[in-house]
């Protein structure tokens with residue numbers, strides 16, 4: 001029997017993925033290419049020039065193992081162990097939420113509040129992979145960034161990313177502010193869990209394989225935002241700012257929580273689709 005070629009392997013896998021996960025062929029093909037590139041240890045572009053190359057048996061076996069997991073629905077980012085965020089590669093495992101492009105809005109708003117020439121103290125609550133904290137530290141080398149997570153496994157992943165991206169962030173195991181003591185910051189950011197516990201979205205697609213503790217937050221999805229907002233002002237310097245990512249229908253509720261907590265004029269900011277997905281504001285000077 002002749003060995004399958006690169007193209008043969010990708011074509012077969014594309015058909016299987018499209019059927020099993022009910023994905024458009026184009027998406028299924030992208031998945032198949034990413035997995036093939038991973039197993040062959042090449043960049044996806046390499047596959048085009050080598051489409052008729054035979055694939056050795058050992059690599060076919062490794063590919064089939066990954067493919068079987070993908071067919072069960074395991075997200076590509078967990079199978080390859082990485083995902084890009086703000087143009088940089090981050091290692092991920094099922095201990096952390098997969099970084100989403102949505103969260104780049106939070107990063108942009110945070111960067112606008114960190115002057116490059118000042119040693120601003122920044123806190124990232126529920127850092128997960130570390131994608132927010134490390135991006136801020138890399139974009140603003142003078143900032144003093146602290147990142148906390150309740151999950152030691154998540155924090156270990158964030159720490160690994162700090163090493164790989166060669167940047168320094170202070171990491172603490174902390175359930176929101178539990179290990180922060182009396183410390184105050186110039187800027188506090190968070191992408192907390194904010195999905196309602198009964199949201200059917202939690203039972204679909206990639207989300208099924210992500211840590212539920214990083215996604216779901218009580219009956220209305222606001223449990224963690226309530227706790228976090230209630231405690232945040234006591235940890236902000238005079239004039240300090242708080243920025244929070246939230247769900248597409250939570251902006252008004254989050255602004256009202258911010259107002260109750262002592263932030264005078266909370267604002268919300270829209271994502272590229274025109275949906276308010278980040279809210280926040282400043283405490284008085």
Ligand code: GLN
Nearest residue numbers: 191192193194195214215
């Ligand atoms: N935006 C994510 C989703 O809808 C949820 C992220 C979060 O809860 N922080 O899957």
